[in-house]
Amino acid sequence: MIRKTRMLIPVIFALAIALGVDVAEARDHVVQAYLDPGTGSLIIQVLLASLVGMGFAMKMFWAHIAAFFSKFFAGKQSDDKQ
Amino acid sequence: MTSSNHVVASSFRDPNGFVFVREGTIYRQVNKMYKPDYDFLMESGLYQSLADAGLIVAHEEADIDLAESDSAYKILKPDEIPFISYPYEWSFGQLKDAALTTLRIQKTAFDHGMTLKDSSAYNIQFIGCKPVFIDTLSFERYKPGQPWPAYRQFCQHFLAPLALMACRDIRLSQLLRVYIDGVELDLASKILPARSWLSFSLLSHIHLHSRSQRQFSGKQVNTKSYKVSKFGFMGIIDSLENAVRKLKWQPKGTEWGDYYDDTNYSDEATTEKAAIVKRFLKQIQPETTWDLGANTGVFSRIAAEMGSRTVAFDIDPAAVEKGYLAGVNGGAGNILPLVLDLTNPSGGLGWANNERMSLLERGPAQAVLALALIHHLAISNNLPMQKIASFFRKLCSSLIIEFVPKQDSQVQRLLATREDIFPDYTKDHFEDAFKKHFAIDAVTEVAGSCRTMYLMRRLSE
Structure with missing residues (x-):
């Protein structure tokens, strides 16, 4: 099931590009750079960031939970030894 | 590399500063417009954190009087990079x-x-x-x-x-x-x-x-x-x-990746050859060594172990990858393996052919190793001996070179599929060609093989 969902992500993503979804909605920040990032590159980055950003937030969330429990159990084990 | 005073040709795109050379030392000018970012870099602890991890080239702040223009905020003197590669x-x-x-x-x-x-x-x-x-x-x-x-x-x-x-x-x-x-x-x-x-x-x-x-592309979008x-x-x-x-790539299936498993050299002859290379290198005591046709860098290690800053060039990406992985996994850390086709070495590239240096501009090296290479240049690539000798003269001041005669099975292999149009490929002709550019300081036969090793010193102009 998870595998199927993962397979769907690129399809949805490709459709968004193909249909020309207006991704320039949330913009009010001025970027200053000596390097031209390129219009198409910026737009794909904004789209992609909204996709992978959610995944990254989840990853961080689970990493914190895992770190909390490993600390918790490590602490408990050392308490038991004492 | 040149020691004259100049702005480094690759350093012109970023208005925040540039790199220049003064009396052979490299400096970086930080312009006033970059002041807020430079101060933040130094004060936020980012620079120190990266320098401590060995991720960024360390620098010290130098005298502002060295500035190339009025727009200078700081002059930095970065640690030297032994060899610029691309x-x-x-x-x-x-x-x-x-x-x-x-x-x-x-x-x-x-x-x-x-x-x-x-x-x-x-x-x-x-x-x-x-x-x-x-x-x-x-x-x-x-x-x-x-x-x-x-x-x-x-x-x-x-x-x-x-x-x-x-x-x-x-x-x-x-x-x-x-x-x-x-x-x-x-x-x-x-x-x-x-x-x-x-x-x-x-x-x-x-x-x-x-x-x-x-x-x-070309659309009116507010970017x-x-x-x-x-x-x-x-x-x-x-x-x-x-x-x-x-992304992964396994180094196998290319031309020279398994060279050391498929050579006519006996273990005895290989040990003998290594001893000769070591003896010659001790005579030269080079600060910089280029090993041309280095394969995975077996002989480069001898130079590197003697403290010479060594670059191991080879045409085969698999051999270079193996040499690099060996270095990363605990081999000689001061060897830089690089992919290079010596018959078409990196030229000057970019704006005005100046942004990226040619191989020759990055030399000369104090010592060049050219082991089991001459037959590939002279026979596989039809290069006349005189042209090889004059090119090597530009590359180094001392040369350790191995002559591989026609009767050697590796040369026979090269001639197996083509007509032998190389009557001049002889030891005498090789020596004559190189004597025009180098003095031959030592000649040694490699026991257990039909090959000869030479130590040569570049003649003054």
């Missing part, structure tokens, strides 16, 4: 490690409230097998909501060539020699195999990225403002890191 000379592993180092630096910068404003592969240099970031002016303060300005450049300089090398053909690294700002994504998308569309990272960062570039959340920004970097990590 991405088209790196093996797969080197380009991959350079990419991962760039992303690691970006993540560290982000933790300190900064970001990289560009991600050129030319900002990375190798000290031995260790990648180091050299552009101190590439950092800017992160502004909440900003996208990563270096995203396109990272995809072109790192992800696209790595994907092409891993998924299509290792030799496609040479596209970087043609496309100095990285492989254009529409080209990469065309060359990559169809299966790359099933990889989410290659689909998004290369295929759809190139289509997005095409779709919005000055786009928002990317903090998690979105970190997600992009994380996604690029995953994409790079997933």
